[in-house]
Amino acid sequence: VCFIPGGLDCSISFVSHVLGKVCVHGRQKEMLSVLVPRLTDLTKSDCIWQRICWRLVECVPDRWMEAVVLGFVQRAPGAAVLSRLLGNLVVKNKKAQFVVTQKVLLLQYGHTTAVLQNLLGYLSLDSLRRALLIKVLKELLETWGSSSAVKHSPPEQQQYISKAILICLSHLKEPEIESCRQELLTSMMEGVKCHLDSSLPQIRRLGMIVAESISSKINTDGPVLKFQYEEDDEARELKSLLVQTPPFCVVPSLPDDDRNGKADAALPLVLESNKKSHTAAPVMPDEKSDAELDSDDDLIPYDMSEDKELKTKAPVYIRDCIEVLTGSEDVDKWEATVKALESLVRKNPAATREVSVELAKVLLHLEEKTCIEGFVELRQRAQVAVLTTDPIPVIKYLTSQFYSLNYSLCQRVLVLAAQELSYPKSHGKTKHSGAQKPCIQLLPGSDSSKDWRRIVDERIKSKTRRFATGQSQVELASGPNEFNSVAGHFFFPLIQHFDRPLTTFDLLGEDHFVLGRLVHTLAVLMYLAVNTVAVTAMGRALLEFVSALRFHTDSYVRQGLLSCISSMLLSVPAERLLEDMTEELLETQSWLGDVVEKDPDGDCRRLALQNLLLMENLKKKLKTVPS
Numbered sequence: 001v002c003f004i005p006g007g008l009d010c011s012i013s014f015v016s017h018v019l020g021k022v023c024v025h026g027r028q029k030e031m032l033s034v035l036v037p038r039l040t041d042l043t044k045s046d047c048i049w050q051r052i053c054w055r056l057v058e059c060v061p062d063r064w065m066e067a068v069v070l071g072f073v074q075r076a077p078g079a080a081v082l083s084r085l086l087g088n089l090v091v092k093n094k095k096a097q098f099v100v101t102q103k104v105l106l107l108q109y110g111h112t113t114a115v116l117q118n119l120l121g122y123l124s125l126d127s128l129r130r131a132l133l134i135k136v137l138k139e140l141l142e143t144w145g146s147s148s149a150v151k152h153s154p155p156e157q158q159q160y161i162s163k164a165i166l167i168c169l170s171h172l173k174e175p176e177i178e179s180c181r182q183e184l185l186t187s188m189m190e191g192v193k194c195h196l197d198s199s200l201p202q203i204r205r206l207g208m209i210v211a212e213s214i215s216s217k218i219n220t221d222g223p224v225l226k227f228q229y230e231e232d233d234e235a236r237e238l239k240s241l242l243v244q245t246p247p248f249c250v251v252p253s254l255p256d257d258d259r260n261g262k263a264d265a266a267l268p269l270v271l272e273s274n275k276k277s278h279t280a281a282p283v284m285p286d287e288k289s290d291a292e293l294d295s296d297d298d299l300i301p302y303d304m305s306e307d308k309e310l311k312t313k314a315p316v317y318i319r320d321c322i323e324v325l326t327g328s329e330d331v332d333k334w335e336a337t338v339k340a341l342e343s344l345v346r347k348n349p350a351a352t353r354e355v356s357v358e359l360a361k362v363l364l365h366l367e368e369k370t371c372i373e374g375f376v377e378l379r380q381r382a383q384v385a386v387l388t389t390d391p392i393p394v395i396k397y398l399t400s401q402f403y404s405l406n407y408s409l410c411q412r413v414l415v416l417a418a419q420e421l422s423y424p425k426s427h428g429k430t431k432h433s434g435a436q437k438p439c440i441q442l443l444p445g446s447d448s449s450k451d452w453r454r455i456v457d458e459r460i461k462s463k464t465r466r467f468a469t470g471q472s473q474v475e476l477a478s479g480p481n482e483f484n485s486v487a488g489h490f491f492f493p494l495i496q497h498f499d500r501p502l503t504t505f506d507l508l509g510e511d512h513f514v515l516g517r518l519v520h521t522l523a524v525l526m527y528l529a530v531n532t533v534a535v536t537a538m539g540r541a542l543l544e545f546v547s548a549l550r551f552h553t554d555s556y557v558r559q560g561l562l563s564c565i566s567s568m569l570l571s572v573p574a575e576r577l578l579e580d581m582t583e584e585l586l587e588t589q590s591w592l593g594d595v596v597e598k599d600p601d602g603d604c605r606r607l608a609l610q611n612l613l614l615m616e617n618l619k620k621k622l623k624t625v626p627s
Contacts, residue, residue: 012052012055012056012059013059015056016055016056016057016058016059016060016061017059017060017061019031019035019056019060019068020060020061020063020064020065020067020068021064023064023067023068023071024063024064024067028067028068028070028071029071031071032071032072032075033075036072036075036076036085039053039085040076040081040084040085043084043085044084050084050087053084053085053086053087054085054086054087054088054089057069057072057085057086057089057096058089058092058093062093062095065093065095065096065099066095066099066103069086069089069096069099069100070099070104072085072086073100073104073115073118073119073122074111074115074118076118078118078121079117079118079119079120079121079122079124079125080121080125082118082119082121082122083122083125083126086122088126088128088129090123090129090132091128091129091132097132100119100122100123100132101123101132101135101139102139104119105119105136105139105140105161105164106139106140106143106161109154109156109157109160109161111160113163113237113241116160116163116164116167117167117241120133120136120164120167120168121167121171123136123171124171130176133168133171133172134172134176134180136164136168137165137168137169137172138180138183140161140164140165140168141165141184141187141188141191142187143161144158144161144162144165144187144191144210145187145188145190145191145194146194147194147197150194150195150197150198150203151553151554151555152553152600153600154601154602155200155202155203155206155601155602156602158203158206159202159206162206162209162210162238163238163241165210165213165214166209166210166213166241166242167241169213169214169217169242170241170242170243170244171244172217177217177218181218184214184217184218185214185218187214188210188211188214188215188218191207191210191211192207192208192210192211192225194207195207195208195210195211196208198554198556199512199513199516199554199555199556199557200555200556204229205229205230205235206238208227208229209229209235209238209239210238211225211227212224212225212226212227213239213242216242217242312330312332312333312335312336313336314333314336314337314339314340314341314344315333315337315340315344316344317348317351318344318345318351318352318354318355318359319351319355321337321341321344321359322355322358322359322362324337325337325338325341325362325363325366326362331369331370334369334370335370335372338366338372338375338378338379338382339372339378341378341382342378342382342385345359345382345385345386345389346385346389349389349390352385352386352389352390353389353390356386356389356390356393356394357393357394357397359386360383360386360387360394360397360398361397363379363382363383363386364383364398364401364410366379380412380413380416383413383417384413384416384417384420387413387414387417388417388420388421388482391417391421391486391489392486392489395414395417395486395489395490395493396493398410398413398414399414399490399493399494400493402414402493402494402518411517411518411521414490414494414521414525415521415524415525418483418487418490418524418525418528419524419528421481421482421483421486422481422482422483422528422529424480424481481531481532483529483532484531484532484533487528487529487532487533487534487535487538488534488537488538490525491522491525491526491529491534491541492538492541494518494521494522494525495522495541495542495545498515498518498545512552512553512554512556512557513556515549515552515554515557516554516556516557516559516560518560519549519557519560519561519563519564520560520563522542522545522560522564523560523563523564523566523567524567525538526538526539526542526564526567526568526571527566527567527570527571529571530570530571535571535572535573536572536573536576536580538571538572539568539571539572539576539577539581540580540581540584542564542568543565543568543584543585543588544584545564546561546564546565546588547584547587547588549561550591555600555601555603555604558595558599558601558604559601559603559604559607562592562595562604562607562608562611563607565588565592565611566607566610566611566614569611569614569615569618570614574618574621574622575622577618578618578622585615589612589615592608592609592611592612593612595608596608596609596612
């Protein structure tokens with residue numbers, strides 16, 4: 001900043017033009033990183049410099065105003081400093097008002113929380129600008145409560161708008177809240193409904209937090225909304241925005257003594273009042289309670305060291321388990337049956353096959369009678385055991401129940417059972433193909449001679465260099481793929497009724513969350529069907545299913561559809577894909593390209609790009625194979 005001696009009048013419009021042109025041509029950071037700190041110091045106590053600074057930004061042409069205003073907002077150390085630098089620019093200049101109240105808040109979402117606090121704090125620090133603050137809050141709530149915006153905007157933008165709403169609420173005063181209480185209540189009810197209808201947990205939680213904050217502001221005396229959700233760092237950060245932090249100044253380069261004195265003087269008065277309250281009310285010992293405790297010392301406790309807890313035995317027959325689970329009033333016996341049922345089913349496969357469907361029906365409708373730890377997991381594992389023991393009749397029953405109120409339980413059991421059946425088994429225990437053998441270790445102080453030769457052989461093997469034998473590999477578990485014969489029974493009943501409106505739900509209507517769960521389940525089943533006989537037919541049916549739903553408005557459903565494409569490309573042999581489904585693949589490739597370029601959801605764009613890469617790899621692989 002230059003000084004003009006002699007007290008001469010001058011125009012700074014040329015400087016404003018230079019500032020605007022430099023900022024718009026990509027040198028905003030270099031210019032304002034020097035200019036803003038200098039103007040901050042000069043305007044701290046000099047009103048003349050404040051007027052010069054206001055005039056400087058007011059004379060910037062409209063075509064360059066956005067770059068200048070955004071640079072000041074990003075680099076100002078606080079809302080008070082920004083108010084000092086810009087003055088009432090947003091009131092005087094329509095372009096600046098559009099940038100501050102519309103573009104930065106509603107059309108962009110990449111700015112930090114500090115930028116939002118600077119911007120909205122700046123609007124709240126002057127009576128002329130507070131009307132814009134209330135206007136901004138209403139527009140933000142209108143966008144937040146729009147079902148179209150919730151469906152089509154990315155989660156990052158919705159989080160950005162939620163932060164802006166909470167910061168606006170923190171700056172509102174009681175008369176302003178009173179004047180627009182009804183509008184806030186209406187916007188809250190519409191917005192929370194749209195967010196709770198979303199399939200994404202992040203969006204639902206954002207709706208809960210914002211609704212709780214609005215409710216706490218408009219109902220200071222009465223009951224407020226309260227939701228149950230996970231309290232993590234993101235939720236705590238959002239809630240902290242509702243509490244307006246007082247501005248503070250950092251004094252540079254203070255001596256140590258002065259810094260300590262300043263820190264001591266800055267201690268909150270609450271601590272002092274707490275200290276006074278503690279010292280003013282000393283705690284007096286309760287003589288009566290001490291006497292009672294002394295009298296209890298004469299009591300001699302019972303010797304319970306040899307007592308054993310009486311445990312109720314679980315039934316040893318499958319039919320007895322069914323009777324206990326359906327009609328027994330003995331709570332202890334019911335708990336013991338639930339805990340032992342999985343192992344009993346796996347030990348008695350022949351007896352389980354006789355009553356498999358009946359047992360699956362009992363487990364599907366089983367309700368928790370007592371507060372048993374891990375009840376949901378115990379029931380789920382028992383269902384998986386029944387399904388893997390007698391797959392075909394049980395899977396027919398469960399897939400028929402998927403399109404009823406038990407869809408959530410059925411899809412989880414189907415996925416877990418398919419995983420267990422598709423993995424190779426050895427000696428009756430399921431092992432993953434990538435599992436490594438446990439390392440052999442010699443325990444200190446052990447004189448056992450059973451494993452000495454094995455230990456020595458392992459040491460010799462680790463020290464020996466071998467040539468032309470290749471690297472020794474861990475022997476993988478092998479066995480027949482039990483999922484091969486039943487993959488179609490898992491897959492096709494789930495996919496055949498998705499387009500039929502039922503009394504329980506309408507998958508193509510409002511029940512998009514259920515549809516999303518179904519799509520993700522089909523993707524998992526398709527992935528597990530690799531190397532099975534029905535994999536090609538499953539892939540063709542899944543591709544038709546995806547093509548019917550690929551333009552769905554819900555991002556959770558689209559993510560599942562893209563996962564289905566990935567599973568199909570990984571499971572179906574490349575030769576069958578290119579020979580039997582050429583036209584469908586070309587159409588799918590065109591759709592994936594549109595998703596990468598136009599889809600608002602980041603996860604959808606990432607999955608689509610991953611699928612395009614898979615397609616390219618398949619083409620290259622087939623070209624390298626000699627005919």
